[in-house]
Amino acid sequence: MSTQGLDLQCRELVELVTDYLTGVMPASERARFEQHLLQCGSCRRYLGQMRTTIGLTGRLRDDAVPPPPVAAKLLDAFRRRKQGGAK
């Protein structure tokens, strides 16, 4: 009961792309996935789009933009350093 050697369909790839990008896909499946990518330009483009989407979402979650008061304080500190810091 081996699935090796079976071609991965484009539809299958679209369903698996999240697993692939988040790293939960088993190595054997990764190999098939990447093999299909080598042969299929439209799936490569799709993967690129998904990578961008997931990357942006991850970044937004990772370091949130500071709330306005904090940002203002930081800006103030930077400005003071620039004006009075030079010796």
Ligand SMILES: [Zn+2]
């Ligand atoms: Zn494809």
